[in-house]
Amino acid sequence: MAAGAASGGSATTDTYKEARNWLLLPSWAVLGIFVLAPVCMMLVYSFLTKEFRGGVIWEPSLAAYDQFFFDRGLFGDEPAKIEWTYITIFWRSIWQAGAATLLSLVIGFPTAYFIATRPERVRPFWVFLITIPYWVNLLIRTVSMKFLLRDQGPLNDFLIGTGLIDSPIHIVNTNFAVQLGLFYSYLPFMVLPIYAAVERYNFSLSEAAADLYAPKWVTLRRIVLPAIKPGVIAGCILVFVPSMGSFLAPDLLGGAKNFMIGSLIEEQFKGNAGNWPFGAAASMILLTMVLIILLIFARQQSKAENAGS
Amino acid sequence: MSERMSNAIDVRNAVKRYGDFTALKRISLTIKDNEFFTLLGPSGCGKTTLLRMIAGFEDVTEGEILLYGDEIEKLPPHQRPVNTVFQNYALFPHMTILENVAFGLEMRGKSKSEARTRAGEMLELVQLSQFAARKPSQLSGGQQQRVALARALAPQPKVLLLDEPLSALDLKLRKAMQLELKHLQRETGITFIFVTHDQEEALTMSDRIAVMSAGEMQQLGSPTEIYEQPRNMFVADFIGETNLLEVSVDQVMNGRAVCHLGGGHALTCNSVEGIGVGSKVHMSVRPERLFTTDVPVEGEALKGRVVENIFVGTDISTIVDLAEGPQFIVRTSNSERGNKRIFEPGSEIFVNMELGAGRLLVD
Structure with a gap:
C-alpha cells in the first residue's frame, strides 16, 4: 500500500477509498436498521389510521396531527379550535428540559473546571467518581430520588432537624422535582464534554490575560469561556435532548400534573388505550423540534469553532 | 531614595520552594532602569521561576521584589505594571491580531477606539499592520512572536519580561529577531528582562547577564566580563x-x-x-586564544x-x-x-x- 501510495497512482487512492467504504458498511447498517428505519416507520405510522386496541389500519389519514393541534369537540363535528392540551405539554417539556440543562450547567461547569484543573494523574479518579452513580439503573435512581425528596424523606428530616424549616417542603410532584430528576439523570453528559474542553484549554492564555491587567472574572468571561464554548454547547445538547423526551423522571417525580411529552408518547404505545398514529405524530413533532434546536446550537458551535481555530 | 528609584527591579533574598524542593536559593539582584538584562542558565536553573515571580504567576516563598522602589511581591499579576512575552506566545485564538494587541490597553481603562488606535500603531512598529484583521492561527511563528511583543509593549509596561521568546524560531529568524528586540528596547527605553538558555543569544543582546544554575546565581556581569572573566567552573563551561x-x-x-x-x-x-x-x-x-606552532x-x-x-x-x-x-x-x-x-x-x-x-x- 505504501509503495502504491508512493508511486502516486490515483488508482491506489480509489482502491483505498473503496476499501474504506466497505469497512464503513457495518456502521451504516446499524444506523440504517436502528435509526433510519424506526424513524421512517414512525413517519409512516403517523399518517395512518388508528386501530382501537393499538396498532394501525393501513389507511392514510391526517387524524393524528389534527388531534394534536385542533379540538373539534367530543364527536368531531364542531368547528376546529386550537387544542392547547398537547401544545402545553410540549411547551412544558421544553421548559423543563431547559431548566434541567441550566441546572446541569450551573453545577456541571464548576465541577468540570475543578476536575480539569487537578493534577493530571488524579483527574481520571475524579472522572471515575462522577460516573459511580450511573452504575445503578436509571429507574432505581429516580425512585430513590423520590424517597430522598418526599415530605418525610431524609432531606426534609434534615432541614427540620437543623431548624431551618418547621414543616416539610413539598418537592415531590412539582416542576422542580422533575428538573432535579432530569438534572441528576444527565449531569455527566454536561460534565464530561466541558471537562474535555477545559482540559484542552491552554492555561497560559489565562496568565497572559492576567498579565495584561484583566481581573479574574474578566479573564473567565473574555478568554476562558470563548475557548471552551464548544464543550459547553455539546454538554447542553447532550442534556437537553434526552431531557426533552424523558418520561421516567416526570412520571415518578412530577405526578399527573407535570406530564411531559415523553410520557404522552409512552402512553400511546403501552396499554389498550393506545393510539399509535397519535404517538407517532407526537414523536415526529418532538423530533422536528429537537432538530430545529440542534441546528441552532450547531450553528453557534461552528461559529465558536471558527473563532477558535 | 533617588538612587533606589533608578533601579527597575530589586530582588532581595528571594526564595522559592515547592514542598521540599528549593527552586531558588536566596537570590538578590538589581536590574537597572533601561537595561537589557538577561537571566541565563540551563533548564531547571530557576531563571523562569524568577521571571514568573516578577510577573506574579508564582508566589514568593521568602524575600521581596521591588519595582522602581515599590514592593510588588504580594500583588496579583493583573495589578503589576509589567508585561510578559510568553514562550508559546499565548495569543488569544478567538481574537484578531488587533484585538489581541488592544486587550491590555482596554483592561487599563482605555476606550475601545483609543485602544485600537494605539494597537494599530504598535502593529506598525512591528510591521504587521496588514495582518490586523487576521486570527493568530493565520500567522507564521515569527509573525505571532512579533504580535506577542506588540501586545506586551502596547500598555507601556515599566518592565518587559521575555520568557525564551525566540526558542521556537529557526536560526535565521532568531538572529533577525535578536537585533529587532535589541532595537526595540533602545527605542522604547523600557527595561527588558530576558530569559534564555542560549548563551550566544545572551551575549549578543544583553547589557548585563546573570548566569544561574541550580537555583543560585553564579555570576553577574556584562557579556565581556562573563565571557572573559568567568568566576567559576560552571560559568566557564556554560558560556562558550x-x-x-x-x-x-x-x-x-x-x-x-x-x-x-x-x-x-x-x-x-x-x-x-x-x-x-x-x-x-x-x-x-x-x-581562540591558543595557537599551534612546531617550535615553542x-x-x-x-x-x-x-x-x-x-x-x-x-x-x-x-x-x-x-x-x-x-x-x-x-x-x-x-x-x-x-x-x-x-x-x-x-x-x-x-x-x-x-x-x-x-x-x-x-x-
Whole structure:
C-alpha cells in the first residue's frame, strides 16, 4: 500500500477509498436498521389510521396531527379550535428540559473546571467518581430520588432537624422535582464534554490575560469561556435532548400534573388505550423540534469553532 | 531614595520552594532602569521561576521584589505594571491580531477606539499592520512572536519580561529577531528582562547577564566580563567553549598566579579572589586564544599531537592530545590562516597561550 501510495497512482487512492467504504458498511447498517428505519416507520405510522386496541389500519389519514393541534369537540363535528392540551405539554417539556440543562450547567461547569484543573494523574479518579452513580439503573435512581425528596424523606428530616424549616417542603410532584430528576439523570453528559474542553484549554492564555491587567472574572468571561464554548454547547445538547423526551423522571417525580411529552408518547404505545398514529405524530413533532434546536446550537458551535481555530 | 528609584527591579533574598524542593536559593539582584538584562542558565536553573515571580504567576516563598522602589511581591499579576512575552506566545485564538494587541490597553481603562488606535500603531512598529484583521492561527511563528511583543509593549509596561521568546524560531529568524528586540528596547527605553538558555543569544543582546544554575546565581556581569572573566567552573563551561586544565597553585601575586601541571610543567595565568597557594584548581583557556606552532614560542608552551582538524565555517578547530593533560581545542579563524599554520593530524606540535589567556577558576 505504501509503495502504491508512493508511486502516486490515483488508482491506489480509489482502491483505498473503496476499501474504506466497505469497512464503513457495518456502521451504516446499524444506523440504517436502528435509526433510519424506526424513524421512517414512525413517519409512516403517523399518517395512518388508528386501530382501537393499538396498532394501525393501513389507511392514510391526517387524524393524528389534527388531534394534536385542533379540538373539534367530543364527536368531531364542531368547528376546529386550537387544542392547547398537547401544545402545553410540549411547551412544558421544553421548559423543563431547559431548566434541567441550566441546572446541569450551573453545577456541571464548576465541577468540570475543578476536575480539569487537578493534577493530571488524579483527574481520571475524579472522572471515575462522577460516573459511580450511573452504575445503578436509571429507574432505581429516580425512585430513590423520590424517597430522598418526599415530605418525610431524609432531606426534609434534615432541614427540620437543623431548624431551618418547621414543616416539610413539598418537592415531590412539582416542576422542580422533575428538573432535579432530569438534572441528576444527565449531569455527566454536561460534565464530561466541558471537562474535555477545559482540559484542552491552554492555561497560559489565562496568565497572559492576567498579565495584561484583566481581573479574574474578566479573564473567565473574555478568554476562558470563548475557548471552551464548544464543550459547553455539546454538554447542553447532550442534556437537553434526552431531557426533552424523558418520561421516567416526570412520571415518578412530577405526578399527573407535570406530564411531559415523553410520557404522552409512552402512553400511546403501552396499554389498550393506545393510539399509535397519535404517538407517532407526537414523536415526529418532538423530533422536528429537537432538530430545529440542534441546528441552532450547531450553528453557534461552528461559529465558536471558527473563532477558535 | 533617588538612587533606589533608578533601579527597575530589586530582588532581595528571594526564595522559592515547592514542598521540599528549593527552586531558588536566596537570590538578590538589581536590574537597572533601561537595561537589557538577561537571566541565563540551563533548564531547571530557576531563571523562569524568577521571571514568573516578577510577573506574579508564582508566589514568593521568602524575600521581596521591588519595582522602581515599590514592593510588588504580594500583588496579583493583573495589578503589576509589567508585561510578559510568553514562550508559546499565548495569543488569544478567538481574537484578531488587533484585538489581541488592544486587550491590555482596554483592561487599563482605555476606550475601545483609543485602544485600537494605539494597537494599530504598535502593529506598525512591528510591521504587521496588514495582518490586523487576521486570527493568530493565520500567522507564521515569527509573525505571532512579533504580535506577542506588540501586545506586551502596547500598555507601556515599566518592565518587559521575555520568557525564551525566540526558542521556537529557526536560526535565521532568531538572529533577525535578536537585533529587532535589541532595537526595540533602545527605542522604547523600557527595561527588558530576558530569559534564555542560549548563551550566544545572551551575549549578543544583553547589557548585563546573570548566569544561574541550580537555583543560585553564579555570576553577574556584562557579556565581556562573563565571557572573559568567568568566576567559576560552571560559568566557564556554560558560556562558550573552553579548555580546562587541573593545576596546583604555587604562587599568587597581583592577580597573577604561577602554577604547575601534574607532570611539573609550569604555567602563569590570571588568578581570582579566593584562591590560595597550594590549592588544586582548574585553569580555563578559550580555544581562540591558543595557537599551534612546531617550535615553542614561549617557555610555557604545551607539547602535544594533532588528532584532527574540523572545519566549522568561519573557523578551524584543531583537537590536540596534550602530552601532559587532557585534549585541547585550538581555534583558528579562517581569516588568520595566512599567518597561522594548520598542522596535519599526527604532527607533533606545541600549543601556545596568548598573554593573559589562562584563568584560574573556583569550583
